[in-house]
Amino acid sequence: MAVYNADHKSKNTIKISDLTVSRGDIPIFDPVNLQLSSGDSIQIRGVNGAGKTTLLRAICGLCNSHEGIVEWNERSIFDHESDFYENLLYLGHSLGLKPKLTAEQNLNFYRNLRFSTDKSLVRQALEQTGIGGYYDEFVARMSAGQKRRVALARVITEPVPLWILDEPMVALDIHGQAWLEQVCNNHLERGGILLVTSHQPISGINGLRELQLT
Amino acid sequence: MKKIGSLVSRELSVVFRSQSEFIYPVAFFVMVTTMFPLAVSPEPTQLAFIAPGVIWVASLLSLLLSLHAFYQADFDDGSLEQLLLSGVSGYSIVLSKVVANWIVTGLPLVLVAPVIGILLNLDTHANLVAMLALLLGTPSLCFIGAIGMSLTLGLRNGGVLLTLLVLPLFIPILIFGAATVEAASMGRPYIGQVAVLAAALILSGFFAPFAASAAMKISID
Numbered sequence: 001m002a003v004y005n006a007d008h009k010s011k012n013t014i015k016i017s018d019l020t021v022s023r024g025d026i027p028i029f030d031p032v033n034l035q036l037s038s039g040d041s042i043q044i045r046g047v048n049g050a051g052k053t054t055l056l057r058a059i060c061g062l063c064n065s066h067e068g069i070v071e072w073n074e075r076s077i078f079d080h081e082s083d084f085y086e087n088l089l090y091l092g093h094s095l096g097l098k099p100k101l102t103a104e105q106n107l108n109f110y111r112n113l114r115f116s117t118d119k120s121l122v123r124q125a126l127e128q129t130g131i132g133g134y135y136d137e138f139v140a141r142m143s144a145g146q147k148r149r150v151a152l153a154r155v156i157t158e159p160v161p162l163w164i165l166d167e168p169m170v171a172l173d174i175h176g177q178a179w180l181e182q183v184c185n186n187h188l189e190r191g192g193i194l195l196v197t198s199h200q201p202i203s204g205i206n207g208l209r210e211l212q213l214t
Numbered sequence: 215m216k217k218i219g220s221l222v223s224r225e226l227s228v229v230f231r232s233q234s235e236f237i238y239p240v241a242f243f244v245m246v247t248t249m250f251p252l253a254v255s256p257e258p259t260q261l262a263f264i265a266p267g268v269i270w271v272a273s274l275l276s277l278l279l280s281l282h283a284f285y286q287a288d289f290d291d292g293s294l295e296q297l298l299l300s301g302v303s304g305y306s307i308v309l310s311k312v313v314a315n316w317i318v319t320g321l322p323l324v325l326v327a328p329v330i331g332i333l334l335n336l337d338t339h340a341n342l343v344a345m346l347a348l349l350l351g352t353p354s355l356c357f358i359g360a361i362g363m364s365l366t367l368g369l370r371n372g373g374v375l376l377t378l379l380v381l382p383l384f385i386p387i388l389i390f391g392a393a394t395v396e397a398a399s400m401g402r403p404y405i406g407q408v409a410v411l412a413a414a415l416i417l418s419g420f421f422a423p424f425a426a427s428a429a430m431k432i433s434i435d
Contacts, residue, residue, distance in 0.1 A: 060299055064435040085301040094292025098224070100231040105224075112220045113300045 012073055012087065012161045013037045014059075014193060019068030021051065021058050028054055029213045031068060038161070041184065041194035041205055046213035052197040053093065055213065056166050059195065060090045072162075086114060090164045095151040099140035103131065103150045106139060111157045118157075125156035128183075130175065144171040155183060162193045169200045181205050217302050218310045225284070225314030235283050236318040239276040240326055246272040247330045258335040265334035266395035269344060270351075272330075273323045274384050277355045278377060280319040284311050285363040286372075294367075295434055304427025308364070312356045312423070320352035336399060343398035350411040351391040357415075357422035358383045364429035387414055 016034040020027045028051035036042060044052045058066040061077050061084070070077045077084040097106045107122045126135050129149040131142075139147055148171045155163060163184075169177050181204030184194055188206065202208060229235045250268050251261055288294040297307050327348050331341040362380035366372035390410045397404035 062295060062299075062434060064432060082301050082303070085299050088299060090296075090299050092292060092295070094290075094295070096292040096296035098228050098291065098293060100228050101224075105227070109220065109224050110296065110300065113217055113297075113302055 011038045011191070012193060013071075014162060015069075015071040015074070016059060017069040017071070019055070019058055019066060019070060021054050021063050021066045023065070032211070032213075034211065036193045036195070038191035038193060039188050039207075040209070041188055041196070041207060042209045042211055043202060044195065044197045044211050044213060050213040052213060053166050056090070056164050056195065056197065057092070060088065060164060087160050088162045088164065089155060089158055089160050090166075091151055091154070091168060092166045095147055097139045097147060097151055100138065102136045102138055103142070103153075104135040106150060107153055107157050110154055114158055114160070122153075122157050125153040126150070128156060129153045129179065145173060145176065148172055149176060152180060152183075155187070161191065162195075163187060164195045166197050167199070168196065169198050169202070178204065218306050218313075221297075221302070221307065221310035222314050222317075225311060226317065228287075229283070229314065229318050235280070236322060239280045239319045240322045242279055243272050243276040243323055243326060244330065246275065248333065251334070262335040262337075262399060265331060265336045266340075266344065266392045266399065268334060269327055269330060269348075269395065270388050270392040273327070273348060273352065274355060274381075274388060276323065277319055277352060277359060278380065280315060281356075281359045281363045281376065281380075282373060284315045285360075285367055289367045289433070294430065298431065298434065304430060305423045308360050308423040308426040308430070312353070312360050315359075316353050316356045320348075320356055323352060324348045336395070340395055340399035343404060344395045346408065347391045347394040347411060350408065350415050351387045354387050354411070354415045354418045355384060357418035358387075360426040361422050361429060364426040364433060367430065367433035387411070390414070 014036050016032055018031040018033060020029060020031045022028065032055060034042065044055060046052050054063065057063050059070055061070070061081065072080070072084040072087065075083065101109070103126060104122055107125065108117065108119065111118065111122065123132065123135055126132050129152060131146055131149050134142065134146065139150060142150070152168060168180055172180065177200070181202065184205050188194060196202070247268055250264060254260065254264060288297070298304065324345055327344055328341045331344055336344065359380055362376050362383070365379065366376045369375060390407045394404045394407040394411065397407060
């Protein structure tokens with residue numbers, strides 16, 4: 001793929017030690033220990049309510065009631081927040097797209113916050129996700145699957161080493177799912193790190209480890 | 215700085231897509247202020263007497279109305295967490311929201327106020343001073359409102375709680391804002407009140423973004 005030329009040359013690691021989140025005094029899941037280096041990927045598994053989303057949000061530093069340590073390149077993410085966030089792309093259940101802006105405006109905005117403007121890259125990314133013809137369509141008028149594709153296009157427009165994707169397959173059709181798996185493989189080959197949850201089986205990502213939440 | 219620029223321009227382009235966001239507060243301001251001649255008395259000297267208070271109370275309430283649109287939508291569609299995770303500091307996020315909020319709501323109020331002033335029989339001098347007072351006071355209100363809004367994000371009935379939290383904090387601005395206009399309309403010196411308004415703006419502008427971004431991080435959990 002043409003736009004895929006940014007290698008993550010330096011080796012990155014994310015290390016999660018004894019991470020757990022409590023609601024009230026009750027921990028939602030047993031403490032999680034995990035270490036991922038460049039090229040590693042893991043799927044978090046668990047039944048509904050097992051805390052998959054909560055775990056991912058805690059890793060991103062979005063949970064205030066967490067216990068444990070998350071380190072990015074051996075530095076705590078809570079002490080070196082901006083250093084971690086510059087390398088992180090988190091896509092959750094809320095896609096973070098402004099319904100009143102077009103697909104292109106949304107992607108341009110997020111790209112602009114971290115990188116320089118590159119309008120042709122944004123168009124290319126939308127093209128790849130299969131909604132190239134809708135770049136100037138307002139997100140409000142798109143279907144759930146199209147919105148998901150716009151949000152996922154950010155993995156191309158913002159080439160960062162750590163991807164945390166919460167249920168990225170939701171609302172995607174078969175072609176979309178195959179595209180996502182291919183993009184993830186490319187990402188891992190280039191030295192990226194991937195954490196993902198999914199209820200659909202993911203068969204196409206090479207070397208995907210599994211973590212069962214209890 | 216570039217980031218704040220692109221944050222502000224995004225806020226503005228979202229708001230300008232739906233004109234209601236910036237027409238409603240101004241329309242509310244005009245409606246409320248025109249109620250007073252009908253309810254109190256149409257007598258010109260009486261009107262001039264109540265004008266400073268009416269203008270300030272109405273602008274305070276219409277600013278309160280506008281706050282919701284700038285924070286709640288971003289919270290609901292997940293933009294706020296994406297912003298916090300994109301390496302932009304919470305301080306810049308709040309600052310850009312306040313700037314956009316003021317451009318969309320505060321600035322129109324400053325521009326409309328003299329018209330209402332004429333309607334309420336304020337003389338030209340007092341009218342200009344009222345504009346100055348609003349110019350200094352409304353940004354402080356936006357900054358203080360940002361703290362309240364960040365604390366009540368995602369709460370049910372957050373609007374009522376917001377009002378209860380924020381209105382008491384608006385009181386100092388209200389007192390000195392209305393006092394400025396009153397002093398000017400009576401021909402007394404008003405420089406002291408203006409200085410207090412300016413000081414309040416500097417204080418709230420510096421400290422409020424810290425408080426609001428901390429509150430935002432708690433609300434997003």
